[in-house]
Amino acid sequence: GQDLTTPALEQVTNLNTSNGLYVEYEVLLPGDSATAVEKNISLDSEVKIELSCRLDDKYSDMEILQVTWKKGNETISHISKTKNSWSIRLLISDNSKLGSYTCTVKGKEEFSVTFHLQGKLLPKIEGREKAVISYEGDSAVLICKSYGYTPIAWTWYMTNGSEQIAINGSLLLDKYVINGVSPNVTQLKILKLTSEDGGVYWCEATFVLGKSKGKLKLKVLSLMVPLKPFLAIVAEVVILVAVIFLCELCSKKREKHAEDEKEFDQIEQLKSEESNGVENSSARHRKV
Amino acid sequence: PSPAATGPAPGPPDGGWGWVVVFGAFISIGFAYAFPKGIAIFFKEIQGFFGTSYSEIAWVSSIMLATTYGAGPISSILVNRYGSRPVVIFGGLLCGIGMVSAAFCTSILQLYICVGFITGFGLALNLQPSVIIIGKYFLKRRPIANGLAMAGSPVMLCTLAPLNQFLFDNFGWRGSFLILGAILLNCCVAGALFRPIGAAKASVKTQSVEEGKEVLKIEVTKDAMEMNSSTNVPVESKTEEEEAKDCCEKVNKYLDFSLFKHRGFLIYLIGNVLMFLGFFAPIVFLAPYAKHIGIDEYSAAFLLSILAIVDMIARPATGIIANSKWVRPRIQYFFSFSIAFNGTCHLLCPLASGYTGLVVYSVFFGLAFGMVCAMLFETLMDLVGATRFTSAVGLVTIAECCTILLGPPIGGTLIDTFGDYKYMFIKCGAVMVLAGTFLFIMNYYNYRMLAKEEKRKAKEEDPKSVRTENEGRNNWNKETVQDGPELEPLTEEQEGLKKDVNGT
Numbered sequence: 001g002q003d004l005t006t007p008a009l010e011q012v013t014n015l016n017t018s019n020g021l022y023v024e025y026e027v028l029l030p031g032d033s034a035t036a037v038e039k040n041i042s043l044d045s046e047v048k049i050e051l052s053c054r055l056d057d058k059y060s061d062m063e064i065l066q067v068t069w070k071k072g073n074e075t076i077s078h079i080s081k082t083k084n085s086w087s088i089r090l091l092i093s094d095n096s097k098l099g100s101y102t103c104t105v106k107g108k109e110e111f112s113v114t115f116h117l118q119g120k121l122l123p124k125i126e127g128r129e130k131a132v133i134s135y136e137g138d139s140a141v142l143i144c145k146s147y148g149y150t151p152i153a154w155t156w157y158m159t160n161g162s163e164q165i166a167i168n169g170s171l172l173l174d175k176y177v178i179n180g181v182s183p184n185v186t187q188l189k190i191l192k193l194t195s196e197d198g199g200v201y202w203c204e205a206t207f208v209l210g211k212s213k214g215k216l217k218l219k220v221l222s223l224m225v226p227l228k229p230f231l232a233i234v235a236e237v238v239i240l241v242a243v244i245f246l247c248e249l250c251s252k253k254r255e256k257h258a259e260d261e262k263e264f265d266q267i268e269q270l271k272s273e274e275s276n277g278v279e280n281s282s283a284r285h286r287k288v
Numbered sequence: 289p290s291p292a293a294t295g296p297a298p299g300p301p302d303g304g305w306g307w308v309v310v311f312g313a314f315i316s317i318g319f320a321y322a323f324p325k326g327i328a329i330f331f332k333e334i335q336g337f338f339g340t341s342y343s344e345i346a347w348v349s350s351i352m353l354a355t356t357y358g359a360g361p362i363s364s365i366l367v368n369r370y371g372s373r374p375v376v377i378f379g380g381l382l383c384g385i386g387m388v389s390a391a392f393c394t395s396i397l398q399l400y401i402c403v404g405f406i407t408g409f410g411l412a413l414n415l416q417p418s419v420i421i422i423g424k425y426f427l428k429r430r431p432i433a434n435g436l437a438m439a440g441s442p443v444m445l446c447t448l449a450p451l452n453q454f455l456f457d458n459f460g461w462r463g464s465f466l467i468l469g470a471i472l473l474n475c476c477v478a479g480a481l482f483r484p485i486g487a488a489k490a491s492v493k494t495q496s497v498e499e500g501k502e503v504l505k506i507e508v509t510k511d512a513m514e515m516n517s518s519t520n521v522p523v524e525s526k527t528e529e530e531e532a533k534d535c536c537e538k539v540n541k542y543l544d545f546s547l548f549k550h551r552g553f554l555i556y557l558i559g560n561v562l563m564f565l566g567f568f569a570p571i572v573f574l575a576p577y578a579k580h581i582g583i584d585e586y587s588a589a590f591l592l593s594i595l596a597i598v599d600m601i602a603r604p605a606t607g608i609i610a611n612s613k614w615v616r617p618r619i620q621y622f623f624s625f626s627i628a629f630n631g632t633c634h635l636l637c638p639l640a641s642g643y644t645g646l647v648v649y650s651v652f653f654g655l656a657f658g659m660v661c662a663m664l665f666e667t668l669m670d671l672v673g674a675t676r677f678t679s680a681v682g683l684v685t686i687a688e689c690c691t692i693l694l695g696p697p698i699g700g701t702l703i704d705t706f707g708d709y710k711y712m713f714i715k716c717g718a719v720m721v722l723a724g725t726f727l728f729i730m731n732y733y734n735y736r737m738l739a740k741e742e743k744r745k746a747k748e749e750d751p752k753s754v755r756t757e758n759e760g761r762n763n764w765n766k767e768t769v770q771d772g773p774e775l776e777p778l779t780e781e782q783e784g785l786k787k788d789v790n791g792t
Binding site for chain 1: 336337339377457458459460462463464466467469470471473474476477480481483
């Protein structure tokens with residue numbers, strides 16, 4: 001059978017490398033009474049948690065044979081150990097990750113604690129982390145996706161100052177168009193953008209169990225913004241091309257100058273030779 | 289009687305301004321190859337914006353690639369007529385205009401035209417002339433020059449990918465297209481560096497060559513009359529032949545179709561057309577394959593970076609190796625070997641398990657890819673000579689156009705049908721090993737035929753060795769004149785090299 005917990009932990013270790021924000025729950029063993037220790041944790045949204053069981057100092061000399069973490073009957077392998085506490089890290093992303101997690105410490109005596117993770121997790125809605133950029137007069141498309149579960153309904157909100165205003169009926173004239181591309185995806189198209197349309201938008205998905213939101217940011221720029229780098233680069237190109245052609249003209253003129261001088265010298269040489277020859281022949285004539 | 293008034297004219301410079309030209313070609317070739325791949329970053333957003341499917345968006349890239357390769361002959365004709373420089377500058381302007389107008393597009397069809405056709409055509413006018421002008425500036429160090437110039441492609445790709453992402457995050461896709469249009473105008477700068485060479489000298493040379501031709505005619509008639517009485521027939525047929533040749537020469541001046549009778553050219557054409565069926569598909573599917581076997585997105589993208597970095601180093605290195613005196617005369621074998629090596633990598637890829645295996649594959653693939661690309665145009669130049677290369681490259685690219693476009697979709701169909709990537713790798717590997725073997729065998733045959741022809745020529749020239757050195761050079765001039773527009777004949781030593789290496 002598939003080990004449900006190990007993939008979650010693999011994701012967890014990946015996340016650990018990117019940011020280490022875990023909610024920690026620690027229980028001290030063996031606890032007050034002789035009965036098994038239990039702890040209830042209520043969750044309502046996706047969260048990264050670290051569960052650890054710590055052995056009381058008075059047992060620090062006890063030889064420890066084995067420490068196991070289990071979810072139900074399945075053993076969790078990635079246990080991280082510090083001085084006398086053993087912990088596991090979990091990413092609770094959907095309802096399947098909820099349940100009972102038990103830590104058992106076996107030595108001369110056996111202690112255990114069970115964490116009950118309860119609650120109802122709503123599916124995550126994906127908006128966009130980076131801002132959507134559009135231009136004045138253009139239109140913008142904001143897309144929200146729901147993972148795994150299909151919502152009953154979608155609602156879009158825009159923020160005006162600190163208020164969230166639903167985009168419905170009266171506003172839905174020629175400015176906003178809401179499309180359902182597919183059951184899990186919703187699309188808000190905003191036409192004829194102005195700079196005031198920029199800001200935060202929320203898409204809310206309604207499920208049987210509750211509502212879940214996704215966040216999107218919209219930035220509306222004027223055409224001047226990209227125009228400046230554009231003109232800068234065009235200017236650079238024009239200058240470089242001009243410089244290259246000028247250098248070439250200069251070096252050509254210099255070459256031509258040098259060639260002309262050479263030709264001039266050669267003609268002078270020939271002339272002097274001719275004149276010498278003429279003198280000689282006339283001299284010969286005279287002699288004869 | 290000495291016909292060549294200029295005396296022994298210098299060959300290609302093999303340095304000096306040539307290295308500046310290599311830099312310009314580096315930029316130009318880099319944009320031509322890397323740009324179609326680089327704009328893929330914008331596709332997801334544009335797809336959402338216009339509400340189309342991904343395959344409709346992917347057509348933009350395909351049209352661009354098809355136009356860049358398909359417009360090859362047009363590029364060749366223009367370079368034959370006007371030289372490299374004006375064509376590249378015009379190409380740069382076209383690219384800029386294409387992308388700037390793409391920034392204001394309101395439908396996917398307009399994107400096809402602006403980004404696909406106009407920019408693609410502009411890139412075609414960049415690619416071919418850049419490769420051609422390297423052949424005009426280099427002979428002895430040509431493989432190095434080619435390797436360095438072709439290295440532009442991976443370097444530009446590594447630069448464009450993060451740059452495009454940055455532009456997209458800050459300006460959206462419209463603003464990015466506008467700025468990319470300006471960046472593409474830098475191809476005009478590259479074009480400005482392509483100083484024409486051989487043109488001015490050629491006009492002087494053609495004069496002296498024509499003088500030489502006349503002198504030769506007189507000599508031949510004299511000889512013929514000396515040798516036997518029925519001399520009128522050979523002289524007349526010679527004049528008729530020359531008339532027919534003049535007409536063909538006119539057509540061939542624009543696009544040399546006589547290349548289709550050239551043995552080396554045909555070998556190259558068939559081998560390369562076959563090779564391109566399996567050349568690009570593995571790159572397209574490397575990242576999806578990695579994700580398919582469970583590797584995360586960032587590591588999969590990193591595989592492509594490894595490929596690009598190894599490629600970057602492999603290209604100039606291959607150029608240097610190909611230039612060495614052991615490899616240069618047998619460069620065709622080296623080329624066939626690298627194609628077969630590339631194919632073997634693909635065949636072994638399905639055996640790679642896990643991330644480490646794929647990293648090793650990426651390294652070897654990058655190496656093989658770089659080797660093939662570095663020698664892609666060098667081998668063609670080697671086979672047909674620098675003068676006919678202008679037309680050859682145009683004809684080759686339009687033939688390759690079809691298989692380049694077919695390669696990835698065929699691979700995609702194989703993946704979809706069998707649900708497994710290994711058949712795509714096997715197909716690509718098999719095609720390339722086949723192409724490599726074909727080229728190896730056919731080039732062995734070609735080298736032998738060339739050696740035989742040289743022996744025959746040497747025998748024919750023996751009884752005429754009574755003539756002076758100048759007339760001997762005239763014979764050589766006559767042969768080369770039939771090939772079309774001219775470079776000055778090479779000096780003694782380069783002549784020897786060319787005879788060994790080029791077929792006529």
